[in-house]
Amino acid sequence: MSIRFRAVHSGPGSSREGRGLFLAVISNSILSWTLAAVLLFWAVGAYNRLVRLRAEAQTAFAGVEAEFTKQVELVSKHLPGAEFTQPAGLEAESTFWAGLQGAARQFAASLAAVRTRPLDARRMAALNAACDVLVVAWETAQRDEAHDLAGPRLPDSLLARRSQLASQTHAAIEQFNAAVVRYNEAIVQFPALLLAWLFGFEPGLPLAASLGDVAPAR
Incomplete structure (x- = not known):
């Protein structure tokens, strides 16, 4: 008894279907990797832009800090402190300077707190409040002096x-406020806001400080 084997050969149509399937898989793979690469490059670029804008705001605040420090020194170095007036019994004179000295110290403390994190909204709000107190102290001193x-x-x-x-x-x-506006606008734009949420980019608070708006010298 003999057994016959018959070889099964793939026809031309089957071969073409196999090649087509292979090419489709390769094409989909290339498309997927290309899309992933594009998304990666976009994410890196968007992240770098947020970092750059944040750095610009921090650099701009360094200029603000330098000017604020000069204003603190204007009070601390050029106005007499209470220790020079109290021993002489000039209590009214001491009170005159005490408001400015105290406001300047409070402002200096708030400035030191915001120095390393100028985009921290709560610290900036405290600095704005301290600035307003210093401005009021100056206005009070000038008003009291006018009636002296x-x-x-x-x-x-x-x-x-x-x-x-x-x-x-x-x-x-x-300059600082303009940098804060650019930074704040960037972190709320879609889809960059996803990166901002992921990496903790929080909106900053512009300076509403009034030390830059004073009456001219008499």
């Missing part, structure tokens, strides 16, 4: 220096 029969206690040179610093401070504040 003993004569002026704020030298003209001091007030002129303050006006000069105010102009410089105003320019620095505008």
Whole structure:
């Protein structure tokens, strides 16, 4: 008894179908990898842009800090402290300077707190509040001096220096606020906002500080 084997050969049609399936798989794979690469490059680019905008805001605040420091020094170095007036029994004179000295110390503390994180909204809000207190202290001192029969206690040179610093401070504040606006706009744009959420990019608070807007020296 003999057994016959019959070989099964693939026809031309079957071969073409196999090649077509193979090419389709390769094409889909290439498309997937291409899409993944594009998304990766986009994510890296978008992340780098957010980092750059954040760095620009931080750099701009360094200029603001320099001007704010000069205004603190204007009070601490050029105005007499309470320790120089109390021993002489000039309590009214001591009170006159105490408001400015205390406001300047509070402002300096708030400035130190925001120095390393100028885009922290809560710290910036505290700095804005401290700035307003210092401005009110200056206004109070000038108002009280205007009604002082003993004569002026704020030298003209001091007030002129303050006006000069105010102009410089105003320019620095505008530059910082513009940088904050660009940064804030970037982190809420889709789909960059996904990266902002993932990596903790939080919106910053512009400076509403009024040290850059003072009355001119008399």
